[in-house]
Amino acid sequence: MKTMKTILTWLIATAAGVTVASAQHLTILSHVGSPEHSSRTMDKTYNDSGMSGDSGSAGAANDTHSTDVFVDIGLLCCAAEPPVFIEYDLGQSFALTDLVIWNDNEPRWVKQGIKGATVEVREHGGPPTTVFTGDIPIAPADGTGPATASIAIDLTGQTARFIRITSDASPNHSWRFTIDGTANDFAVGISEVRVYGDPTGLGNTNTMQACCFIDPTCQDMEPGDCTTAGGTPQGPGSECLSTVCLNPPEACCFGDGTCQDLEPLVCTGQDGTSQGASSTCATTACPQPEACCFNDGTCQDLLSTTCASQQELPQGIFTSCGTATCPQLEACCFADDTCQDMLTSLCTGAGGTPSGAETVCAPGFCVETTETIANNALEIGLSARDVDRYDLERATSLNPDWADLPSYIAGLNTNIVLVGDDDSDAQAFYRYSALLPPPGCGIAPAIGNPSISNNWDTTSAVSVRTANDKPFREMINAINGSGIDETGCFHTDNLFGPSPGSTTMGFNQSPDLGDRWAGGSTMRYWTEFSFDQAYGIFDILIWNYNEDPSPGDGEDPGHRWSMQGMKEVTIKYTSIGNGNGFGSDMEGDWTTLGTFVFDLASGDQNIPFEKIPMDASAQYVIFLGADSAECNFMQDFGVSSTSAEGGLSEVRFTHGEALAPPPLRTVVVESLAQADVTGLTFTSASNVTYELQRAAREQLNIGVENPAVWESTGSFTVGDGTDQTLYDPNGWDSGGFWYRVIRQ
Secondary structure (H helix, E strand, O other): OEEEEEHHHHHHHHHHHOOOOEEEEEOOOOEOOOOOOOOHHHHHHOOOOOOOHHHHHHHHHOOEEOOOOOHHHHEEOOOOOOOOEEEEEEEEEEEEEEEEEEOOOOOOHHHEEEEEEEEEOOOOOOOOOEEEEEEEOOOOOOOOOOOOOOOEOOOOOOEEEEEEEEEEEOOOEHHHHHHHHHOOOOOOEEEEEEEEEOOOOOOOOOOEEEEOOOOOOOOOOOOHHHHHOOOOOOOOOOOOHHOOOOOOEEEEEEEOOEEEEOOOOHHHHOOOOEEEOOOOOHHOOOOOOOOEOOOOOOEEEEEEEHHHOOOOOOOOOOOOOOOOOOOEEEEOOOOOOOOEEEHHHHHHHHOOEEOOOOOOOOOOOOOOEEEEEEEEEEEEEEOOOOOOOEEEEEEEEEOOOOOOEEEEOOOOEEEEEEEEOOOOOEEEEEEEEEEOOOOOOOOOOOOOOOOOOOOOOOOOOOEEEEEEOOOOHHHHHHHOOEOOOOOOOOOOOOOOOOOOOEEEEEEEEOOOOOOOOOOOOOOOOEEEEEEEEEEEEEEEEEEEEOOOOOOOOOOOOOOOOOOEEEEEEEEEOOOOOOOOEEEOOOOHEEEEEEEEEEOOOOOOOOOOOOEEEEEEEEEEEEEEEEOOHHHHHHHOHHHHHHOOEEEEEEEEEEEEEOOOOOOOOOEEEEEOOOOOOOOOEEEEEOOOEEEEEEEEEEHHHOOOOOOOHHHEEEEEEEEEEEEEEOOOOOOOOOEEEEEEEEOO
């Protein structure tokens, strides 16, 4: 084994003139190895990305590598327990001089850099030669800035095409155990690898080739010996290490009834069924698809075995969906007044009552209504269930059609009261009905997607901004449906989305905007949601940050990344905008819903939501993290925390009908019937214009929020942040008018 040259001894030797004049940086063409991180692939370790330059073999130790983890650093992880390996291919053999390694230089995560390792070199088809065994030093810059090389390994006298680096088994595979005292992270990172040697290639000095036999095994042999032994040479440059020998083709039957002659493994990989050795499509009759009726009333042409395996109903040979008639869904009512569209047989089997052909579930479909005749002050009392919301409707003797009234309330398993409108017609009929959530998750329609199905489309009606988005984990991921499953009920534990660089979760990190409102300096995170219009919002659905644990994390701590989820959060709402698409910049314009402690996400594959009742009208909602370590779960796992971090997987807002935003926000409404009232006093905000209005008492039955009943007194003021008083310049009438102050 060749002697390792550490950077120090290498530089001393270089200073003494121990160099190879012809040595140059050789090009690595490709690599193979253990499973890699989905975005931090190992090709980043030999493409020169992040490197400051190339000072040649003698000066390479002074070349530095950046700290950009998502662009320039490779990571072996996520599917294999150490030892793990990476093998680099130079394309042909070279006379080598040095191997230089820059260890993982990710900020705060240099501990993932490779530690104990064995380095081997070999010719094509030849045995490996071990050139180094020991610890590769941690990145010298510790992730705080560009780092010089960690080690240089002397390869003088070695002629090779392949260089393999294999980590030790856990816990010596990385520096994690040395730094943290735990070995539950199997990741192994490298920033860059450079191989130096004589640039004059020697070709593939080994003439053996991979030889495939019919069984199908492989041996590295001379081509003539392979043929004599009954095998098939795989061509110059081939070797069994990277060659897959295939069986002879067989007839392969597919689900659509077609057939192809394919090698068995290829057939299976394409979801076909191999028909056995020596079979051909010319002599094989593949099973043909037939109509298959599903429990949702749909039809697909499938093989009868496939249909039956899915517990559906095959319609028989020679049938097709083009001619078959499948049973259709109908509304099925259950004893608890819930409704689900089901086949008649399934409805009866589940204890429900079928409602007949062509019936469809709708809110309140299975709920019996209650009617009564009452006077203007109608009240209906009922015992409300927690899962329902109740709606009040009205009809008169002149108009027998039922009309919705703006009265709904969430049931809280108590007796509640719905109040009718003030109408002069004493012969008014009123009834209430439950607004039941749809099947599935048991939630009402969400803003942006009333269908509650897969492929959420919330961003068409909801916008979001944060104190500071973390790159690649912008908070848009918390409202765009990424990571939500096809039912719309559960969120994955996979941070990374289906396309390269995409993610499924949002994250606030190190905010640089300060508090949401002027004057704040706590630097706590905040996330603000803006709707396309005001809505009557029923509930807020929260899927907390659910990034899965790294491989080997185990159950303790099993939520190592989920601990970055939001924990203690204050929620506020308003319908007053700031003119730039989001809520008012004045904290006094916001109503506090409450302070809540969110649940810690489990880190499991699919997590359900938690529900926060709101039952209020709003166009803007904001989440404010606690101004303490309680803003997330990190301290619960013994990890230091600041108020600057908090993530979410997904957020949904369920709603009733859209509401028109109020024309103006009423700051103060006062009855001025008392004799000692001479003015209307209120707390003002700086640089905001206020107006005093009045309304005659006899007009207020039209509705106190109806702008038509209010008239200006001509009294205005500009707020200065103190208590101010407005007076009626027309004379103060404490008996005939009500007064209010509104902000312009």
